[in-house]
Amino acid sequence: MSDLINISFIETNTNLNKHIHKVDYRFKIIYCIAMMSVIASHCEGKGSIELNIQGWFNYCSFHMPLFMFAAGYFFKGKNVNRTLSYLKNKFKRLIAPIYYYNLFYSFYIQFLKKKGFYININPFTFKNIIIEPLNGRGSRNINPSWFSSTLFFVEAYNIIKRKIIFFFNISIHESIYFIIDLFFSYYSVIFSNKGYNQLNRHIYILRFMHLNIYYQLGIIYNKHLEFIIKKIRNDIYFVNIFILKLCFHLYYSNQPCFYYGASQYYNYSPFTVIIISILGILFWVRISEILLPSIGNSFYMNIVADNTFSIMINHIFALDIVKTIFAYISKNTRFCKGFDWKKFYSLDVTYFFIPNNVLQSGIIYFLSCLIIPIIIQKILNKLKYFLIR
Secondary structure, eight states: OOHHHHHOSOOOHHHHHHHOSOOOHHHHHHHHHHHHHHHHHHTTTSSOOOOSTTTTTOGGGTHHHHHHHHHHHTOOGGGGGGHHHHHHHHIIIIIHHHHHHHHHHHHHHHHHHHTTOOOOOOSOSHIIIIIGGGGTOSSGGGGGGHHHHHHHHHHHHHHHHHHHHHHTTOOOOHHHHHHHHHHHHHHHHHHHHTTGGGSHHHHHHHHHHHHHHHHHHHHHIIIIIHHHHTTSOHHHHHHHHHHHHHHHHHHHTSOOOOBGGGTBOTTOOHHHHHHHHHHHHHHHHHHHHHHHHHHTTOHHHHHHHTTHHHHHHHHHHHHHHHHHHHHHHHHHSSOSTTOOHHHHHTTOTTOOOOGGGOGGGGHHHHHHHHHHHHHHHHHHHHHHHHHHO
């Protein structure tokens, strides 16, 4: 199993080839599904592939927990013996790239301001350059990077707690860790629903407290649950998941979804949030096993899975490129009439120009959010190769 995949979801194809031994392609499929779900949710479903299964599995009710689960699945207990180097490696792979991109996009924002875009911020402040990147709130374009920093905090907490237990020579079953993390996750939802998520200094803690449980679930699934769950027939497995989901939908008269980045749970109960997130994980884990024989080694699936960090942090830039192209066409041709220049110059991330109001044309945004960041990563890989050669 690739050490790189064991560590996180952000590794590139170049680095992957250096460390690969045996790849669990189920998780390649999972990375791909989770990443496409993030993009689909940010594109607000405009022309994108319907991965929410007609509302049964809303994008915002599983994608971040699914990433956490995948990271936890590949955690190795032997890393406790090298805690400092482990943390250093995590920081290098999960935190350092955020700062590099934040600096680049700070110059990008400054450039746009000089071109007349409405941006009432100064990107070059100590807070925006040093503090906010850890919160995904540095320069506008790196907002999705909050997940990478949260994953770092989750993995740091996981290894440190195990190091402390190891130091005192205590043996603890993984289920005990899960119960403790369940307590944290439960109260993170309660505190968020009480409004603590509106306080910037608390958002780091609330994200970590909630998402950590899915990382621990990945560890337990790998060690204790997988061989049991795999024995369940597909029909029984899916029927039970859909029955449980239907119960929640009927109880709330809607499709429960959450905004993990803002720790916004819309007053849903803690157990509702946790159970629905886990049901989403279980659904897509089994789907990945079913799809494994047909697309397990697909080029397109693998290239998305191997470039998830670049896609996560560069897809807003990709949206800017597509909108700029539409703006150019609208200004210089008779096409793309009705383009909203005010929203364009205000850098409204939620603005999507749909040519001729044909909803299916929104697939342009969806594909661009995947393709352009992959191209960016390939270019960076080439530059890195020539610089270190």
